Amino acid sequence: MVELAILIGLIAVGYFAGSAAERHHYRSIAEREEAFLHLPAITFKSSETLGDVAESRLVTGCAVISVDYFKRILAGLRALVGGRVKSYESLIDRARREAVLRMKEADPTADIIVNTRIETSSISKGPTNRESVGTIEALAYGTAIHLKKQGT
Amino acid sequence: MILTNIETVPGKTIVEHFGLVQGSTIRAKHVGRDIMAGLKNIVGGELKGYTELMKESRREATNRMIEEARQLGANAIVNVRYATSSVAQGAAELFAYGTAVRVE
Structure with missing residues (x-):
């Protein structure tokens, strides 16, 4: 009974805190992506x-x-019937877009970043050791180019 | 030392090739970070401690690669690639490699 209560508590905390954090993160990603439109x-x-x-x-x-x-529970249930795992799609999407933004923030005065590469790796297993996704790292790297300014 | 991940250094010419240079580091996360990450696993979101760890480790791998290139007398590394592999539970290898060249 206590275990069930803990489980339900964890799911509730995960749902409310998790979706609030995700909304907040997506808002910040959208804002910064707009601010960096000048640096493709x-x-x-x-x-x-x-x-x-x-x-x-x-x-x-x-x-x-x-x-x-x-989301972890949701994905676990999804694994029973198969199909799109939406909850993990947003996880990876967030990580990649955040990584690209940080790459741009590393050199905000550059004119363009060429040969952008994005890599994704799963750096740890979930607490139950059954899931292969749970925590992922996205790395973005490229060559930032500064052009000679006109007239100099 | 100029690093790029394209075949050339734009605006400069490569005058000498020195071959492959590489740098790697294997890092384990410490227990404190692991406990925090365990808590963070419930609410989700970014694991700042891990991001820092990966960033630091990648910098170290890059620095080792740069050191190797410097010893060869290179002043640039082109076509730099990064790779990550998980060696054991809780430990990750960060690997950087590229071609050391001299540009003018």
Whole structure:
């Protein structure tokens, strides 16, 4: 009986705190993505078409994000019937977008970031050791290019 | 030391290749962080301690790679790649590699 109460408590805490945190995070991601529209991150390698390059350097950004208890249970149930696991989709989406934003924040004065690469790795198993996803790390890296300004 | 993850250093010419340089580090998270992460696993969200850990470790791997390139007499590393592999429960290897070159 006590165990059941704890479980329900954990699910409730996970649901309320988790979805509040996710909404908050998505709001902040959307805001910052808009603020960084002037600095595009592209996956092309070449920079010849861009103009004269003044400086280039490697920039990285990473984020480690974990799912909440409620979503973990939900995903566990989903594994019974198969199909889209929406709760994990948003987890990975958040981590990747956050990583790209941090990469841009590493060099906010750059003109463009070329050859952007995004890597995802699962760095730990869930507390029950059954799930392979639970905490994931997204890493984004690319080459930030500073162009020679006109007239200099 | 200039690092890029494309084949060239834009605006400069490569005059000499020194071959592959690499740096890696294996880090385990400490118990305190693990307990905090366990709590964070209930409510979800970003695990700041882990993000910091990964960032630090990656910086160290990069620094080792740079050190190797410096010893070869290179002044730039092109085509840098990062890789992460989990070695054991609670420990991760961060690996950086690239091609050391001299540019002018």
